Amino acid sequence: xxxxxxxxxxxxxxxxxxxxxxxxxxxxxxxxxxxxxxxxxxxxxxxxxxxxxxxxxxxxxxxxxxxxxxxxxxxxxxxxxxxxxxxxxxxxxxxxxxxxxxxxxxxxxxxxxxxxxxxxxxxxxxxxxxxxxxxxxxxxxxxxxxxxxxxxxxxxxxxxxxxxxxxxxxxxxxxxxxxxxxxxxxxxxxxxxxxxxxxxxxxxxxxxxxxxxxxxxxxxxxxxxxxxxxxxxxxxxxxxxxxxxxxxxxxxxxxxxxxxxxxxxxxxxxxxxxxxxxxxxxxxxxxxxxxx
Amino acid sequence: xxxxxxxxxxxxxxxxxxxxxxxxxxxxxxxxxxxxxxxxxxxxxxxxxxxxxxxxxxxxxxxxxxxxxxxxxxxxxxxxxxxxxxxxxxxxxxxxxxxxxxxxxxxxxxxxxxxxxxxxxxxxxxxxxxxxxxxxxxxxxxxxxxxxxxxxxxxxxxxxxxxxxxxxxxxxxxxxxxxxxxxxxxxxxxxxxxxxxxxxxxxxxxxxxxxxxxxxxxxxxxxxxxxxxxxxxxxxxxxxxxxxxxxxxxxxxxxxxxxxxxxxxxxxxxxxxxxxxxxxxxxxxxxxxxxxxxxxxxxxxxxxxxxxxxxxxxxxxxxxxxxxxxxxxxxxxxxxxxxxxxxxxxxxxxxx
Numbered sequence: 001x002x003x004x005x006x007x008x009x010x011x012x013x014x015x016x017x018x019x020x021x022x023x024x025x026x027x028x029x030x031x032x033x034x035x036x037x038x039x040x041x042x043x044x045x046x047x048x049x050x051x052x053x054x055x056x057x058x059x060x061x062x063x064x065x066x067x068x069x070x071x072x073x074x075x076x077x078x079x080x081x082x083x084x085x086x087x088x089x090x091x092x093x094x095x096x097x098x099x100x101x102x103x104x105x106x107x108x109x110x111x112x113x114x115x116x117x118x119x120x121x122x123x124x125x126x127x128x129x130x131x132x133x134x135x136x137x138x139x140x141x142x143x144x145x146x147x148x149x150x151x152x153x154x155x156x157x158x159x160x161x162x163x164x165x166x167x168x169x170x171x172x173x174x175x176x177x178x179x180x181x182x183x184x185x186x187x188x189x190x191x192x193x194x195x196x197x198x199x200x201x202x203x204x205x206x207x208x209x210x211x212x213x214x215x216x217x218x219x220x221x222x223x224x225x226x227x228x229x230x231x232x233x234x235x236x237x238x239x240x241x242x243x244x245x246x247x248x249x250x251x252x253x254x255x256x257x258x259x260x261x262x263x264x265x266x267x268x269x270x271x272x273x274x275x276x277x278x279x280x281x282x283x284x285x286x287x288x289x290x291x292x
Numbered sequence: 293x294x295x296x297x298x299x300x301x302x303x304x305x306x307x308x309x310x311x312x313x314x315x316x317x318x319x320x321x322x323x324x325x326x327x328x329x330x331x332x333x334x335x336x337x338x339x340x341x342x343x344x345x346x347x348x349x350x351x352x353x354x355x356x357x358x359x360x361x362x363x364x365x366x367x368x369x370x371x372x373x374x375x376x377x378x379x380x381x382x383x384x385x386x387x388x389x390x391x392x393x394x395x396x397x398x399x400x401x402x403x404x405x406x407x408x409x410x411x412x413x414x415x416x417x418x419x420x421x422x423x424x425x426x427x428x429x430x431x432x433x434x435x436x437x438x439x440x441x442x443x444x445x446x447x448x449x450x451x452x453x454x455x456x457x458x459x460x461x462x463x464x465x466x467x468x469x470x471x472x473x474x475x476x477x478x479x480x481x482x483x484x485x486x487x488x489x490x491x492x493x494x495x496x497x498x499x500x501x502x503x504x505x506x507x508x509x510x511x512x513x514x515x516x517x518x519x520x521x522x523x524x525x526x527x528x529x530x531x532x533x534x535x536x537x538x539x540x541x542x543x544x545x546x547x548x549x550x551x552x553x554x555x556x557x558x559x560x561x562x563x564x565x566x567x568x569x570x571x572x573x574x575x576x577x578x579x580x581x582x583x584x585x586x587x588x589x590x591x592x593x594x595x596x597x598x599x600x601x602x603x604x605x606x607x608x609x610x611x612x613x614x615x616x617x618x619x620x621x622x623x624x625x626x627x628x629x630x631x632x633x634x635x636x637x638x639x640x641x642x643x644x
Contacts, residue, residue, distance in 0.1 A: 181375060181377070183373040183374075183375050183377035184377050184379065186342075186344050186364075186371075186373070186377070187371065187373060187377040187438075188390075189344070189363075189364050189365065190342060190343075190344075190364045190365065190369065190370065190371050191365070191390055191391040191393070191394070191438070191442075192365035192391070192393070192394035192395075193365075193393065193394065202379060205379070205381040206379075206380070206381065208381075
């Protein structure tokens with residue numbers, strides 16, 4: 001049996017061609033151009049950071065993206081400098097501890113505000129929300145006084161305490177818990193779980209995407225925090241990465257190539273955190289336990 | 293297994309009273325179905341029994357214990373929810389075994405119990421699946437399994453079949469009935485579907501606006517409805533209701549014909565009720581109770597529903613499936629006198 005290849009007629013081809021041309025309209029061109037420009041604006045600082053980290057000191061004010069003589073010397077210098085590891089570990093401890101704490105406490109408070117009725121619930125919620133309107137710069141002084149009075153200056157605890165529970169996280173979690181049907185919680189209540197167990201074993205797994213988003217936000221926020229760690233610490237042993245990197249700028253000159261190298265290395269954990277948690281966000285809440 | 297008793301049960305939400313003193317005794321091992329339209333208080337009653345809603349006043353007894361102030365977990369009840377409420381992040385095995393988490397049993401005994409329940413519900417091969425990999429009927433079975441595994445004194449079902457398609461609903465209804473026959477545990481089942489109520493219940497509790505309208509076996513509530521509401525709510529299609537007044541000749545109906553009977557106690561304003569299935573075409577030469585023209589014909593296969601304009605009133609009658617009367621044709625209908633129900637129009641109560 002012979003096989004016959006079916007070819008589209010020339011009229012069909014012409015129609016397809018004109019259809020693909022008609023898909024390119026001015027609106028689309030403008031949209032793509034704007035998106036491209038937005039992308040460039042977002043990506044350029046990162047490209048420049050990587051580019052500068054691969055340049056020799058004499059080349060850093062040369063604006064070309066591709067270095068004339070690329071080098072890994074900056075990376076070797078930064079990694080051989082023991083201070084970088086110390087700052088890195090400090091940042092890791094602080095960002096991880098605050099993330100775990102914020103995820104736990106924000107979700108606990110959010111759950112309580114969402115699923116329990118008690119007198120003053122709305123007042124508490126509004127009071128928490130209203131703290132979002134106060135800029136960090138205004139809070140720094142009371143935080144400092146608090147840290148001083150409690151003896152937390154120059155300690156991990158001093159750096160961490162303002163971020164261990166967040167108003168934004170509480171709000172985010174409360175909103176997500178709204179989507180958890182009460183039937184789940186009531187079924188668990190009938191099955192004999194106490195309220196803490198219900199929160200931990202039933203409600204929390206159902207809001208994994210929100211927890212992941214919150215974890216990313218809190219981790220990034222604390223990883224890149226600068227003002228508060230700078231104020232509350234004066235011992236180089238307690239510097240976090242952003243604070244430590246500023247020591248590369250001395251009175252006479254700024255060692256941009258080293259700062260950029262440090263910054264490039266500092267992005268690695270944030271990328272890992274994002275890659276780990278974004279899977280859970282994408283997976284989403286599959287309310288498969290409910291009606292199909 | 294246990295008896296359940298509700299004594300003068302009242303529930304208010306803020307200042308609105310939604311249950312107005314419910315009294316009911318449920319026998320050990322009985323299958324009782326609460327049925328009624330939305331907002332009648334049936335689910336609230338069930339939730340109060342489960343301990344998910346506080347009792348405003350009155351008493352709830354399970355077995356010989358008053359449970360008003362006991363936590364849900366202390367009442368030894370299990371509940372199946374309308375939305376199944378099976379946990380999407382757990383396998384079927386973990387879902388079924390969830391109720392045993394707090395039970396003082398060895399791990400082997402728990403596994404054995406889960407396997408037994410899965411066997412009863414014919415889902416042993418599904419134990420490692422996630423809820424997202426199950427059909428609606430299978431999910432419902434998991435929810436029932438989770439309730440069964442603890443071997444509770446009372447099962448509570450809150451409209452568990454209303455999210456299933458018609459075919460699956462019929463199948464699950466049968467499975468629940470068989471399950472009750474097998475385990476014999478007291479079941480309290482809430483539904484708004486009177487067919488479910490009729491097919492499942494040992495006794496039906498019909499509710500409206502926070503009051504119990506009638507309690508009885510399916511046959512009792514169908515054959516001797518206590519009032520107009522029950523008469524119309526139970527049975528599909530609904531009972532034909534015809535208003536009239538009492539005269540010396542009998543009851544003269546507004547539809548334009550007279551029924552030559554009168555109940556023992558007879559107020560002036562009366563409503564008579566006749567089930568569509570009891571209206572049959574009158575034979576040749578036989579005196580007909582009523583006559584009218586066919587306005588709509590609905591063939592259902594085994595039977596046909598005909599809507600007949602009788603005077604100013606439309607009534608519905610069930611005729612055999614093979615007979616398809618033409619639209620606009622005249623039909624003469626009859627019914628046995630004992631199948632006519634009498635109600636006081638003013639109070640709605642049935643008259644003997």
